[in-house]
Amino acid sequence: MDGMAASDGMDGTDGMDGTRGTVAGGDELIVLEELEKVFRVRRRAGRFRRTRSEVRAVNGISFTVRRGEMVGYIGPNGAGKSTTIKMLTGILTPSGGRLRVAGIDPQHERTRLARRIGVVFGQRTTLWWDLPLRDSYALVRRMYRVPQARFRENLERCVELLDLAELLEVPVRQLSLGQRMRGDIAAALLHDPEVLYLDEPTIGLDVISKAKVRSFLRELNAERGTTVLLTTHDLTDIEQLCRRVMVIDHGRLMYDGGLPGLYEAGAGERQLVVDLEREQPPISVEGARTVRVEGPRQWLAFPAKASAAPLVARVAADYPLLDLSLREPDIEDVIARMYASGDGGGDGPRAAEVPVAG
Numbered sequence: 001m002d003g004m005a006a007s008d009g010m011d012g013t014d015g016m017d018g019t020r021g022t023v024a025g026g027d028e029l030i031v032l033e034e035l036e037k038v039f040r041v042r043r044r045a046g047r048f049r050r051t052r053s054e055v056r057a058v059n060g061i062s063f064t065v066r067r068g069e070m071v072g073y074i075g076p077n078g079a080g081k082s083t084t085i086k087m088l089t090g091i092l093t094p095s096g097g098r099l100r101v102a103g104i105d106p107q108h109e110r111t112r113l114a115r116r117i118g119v120v121f122g123q124r125t126t127l128w129w130d131l132p133l134r135d136s137y138a139l140v141r142r143m144y145r146v147p148q149a150r151f152r153e154n155l156e157r158c159v160e161l162l163d164l165a166e167l168l169e170v171p172v173r174q175l176s177l178g179q180r181m182r183g184d185i186a187a188a189l190l191h192d193p194e195v196l197y198l199d200e201p202t203i204g205l206d207v208i209s210k211a212k213v214r215s216f217l218r219e220l221n222a223e224r225g226t227t228v229l230l231t232t233h234d235l236t237d238i239e240q241l242c243r244r245v246m247v248i249d250h251g252r253l254m255y256d257g258g259l260p261g262l263y264e265a266g267a268g269e270r271q272l273v274v275d276l277e278r279e280q281p282p283i284s285v286e287g288a289r290t291v292r293v294e295g296p297r298q299w300l301a302f303p304a305k306a307s308a309a310p311l312v313a314r315v316a317a318d319y320p321l322l323d324l325s326l327r328e329p330d331i332e333d334v335i336a337r338m339y340a341s342g343d344g345g346g347d348g349p350r351a352a353e354v355p356v357a358g
């Protein structure tokens with residue numbers, strides 16, 4: 001699947017405005033070239049011995065994100081997503097490769113970069129636990145030296161769009177997860193960042209809060225042209241927000257392109273769902289294989305590119321049919337197939353851990 005990676009210029013790499021940048025163009029906001037991160041870990045091996053090994057969390061990733069793009073960055077647990085984002089913010093130092101965000105090297109100019117980016121980690125808050133939201137925001141304003149008028153304008157906008165008016169005087173510890181997440185997103189935007197990194201922004205939220213967060217992000221991107229890099233396990237986030245998606249596994253880029261291309265790349269099969277008049281042994285028919293049987297209902301997988309008509313005719317000729325339906329693969333199936341077909345798929349660790357001598 002590496003052949004599909006990064007720089008093959010697939011349709012989804014278009015900016016939101018539909019323009020296509022040149023390599024030297026000034027609209028390239030995030031540039032990674034063969035980025036690597038290796039963690040050295042020590043483990044106990046028996047009472048007195050310790051072994052040393054290396055975890056290659058990010059293993060030569062290259063991509064470019066242009067100004068105004070909203071990109072999904074997805075992959076299974078341990079694939080290397082958070083490690084990439086931490087390098088993009090300057091929290092972690094790369095072990096190799098090259099990295100630029102808004103022309104800045106995050107490793108060497110972390111403070112300067114902080115004024116240009118916003119970060120939201122869904123599982124942790126950046127707000128002050130004991131302070132009301134309003135006071136947290138005042139501190140953020142001072143930290144980033146946001147001019148008063150600009151601050152007021154940004155805050156008003158966030159309060160309105162994220163529905164925060166009733167919450168401003170409430171200490172952060174008393175907020176629900178969804179309220180806190182909206183509070184965190186506002187805090188990350190008060191200094192007008194050009195890039196927003198969101199790590200699992202809808203994790204644990206109820207349906208209404210998820211919808212609020214998604215519609216806010218859509219507006220932010222459309223109105224302000226804020227570039228968004230979004231890590232999520234909720235594929236509805238991707239479907240509703242991102243025209244471009246990057247799939248990472250074992251520290252490598254497996255796919256970079258539009259959602260339709262992702263479906264095509266991973267959607268090897270469709271399914272014909274057959275309701276028989278009575279329970280039967282698994283259907284045996286040319287061009288398909290029975291993948292599931294539940295009472296009189298059976299599921300037949302067949303190649304996605306093949307027409308369903310001849311298969312339906314064959315089944316109808318040999319079996320007592322009550323009903324039929326077609327099941328298209330959804331994005332979860334597609335991605336599960338993609339992970340399974342990557343190197344050493346399955347449930348094992350997603351980053352290669354290699355023993356080192358000494």
Ligand SMILES: Nc1ncnc2c1ncn2[C@@H]1O[C@H](COP(=O)(O)OP(=O)(O)OP(=O)(O)O)[C@@H](O)[C@H]1O
Pocket residue numbers: 039040041055056057075076077078079080081082083084349350351
């Ligand atoms: N500080 C660290 N020391 C050693 N190994 C680490 C460290 N941080 C991450 N790793 C390892 O690097 C690999 C990638 O981890 P990372 O957190 O980037 O994955 P992820 O894709 O964000 O996963 P998740 O979806 O679970 O957050 C994993 O094998 C992880 O155990």
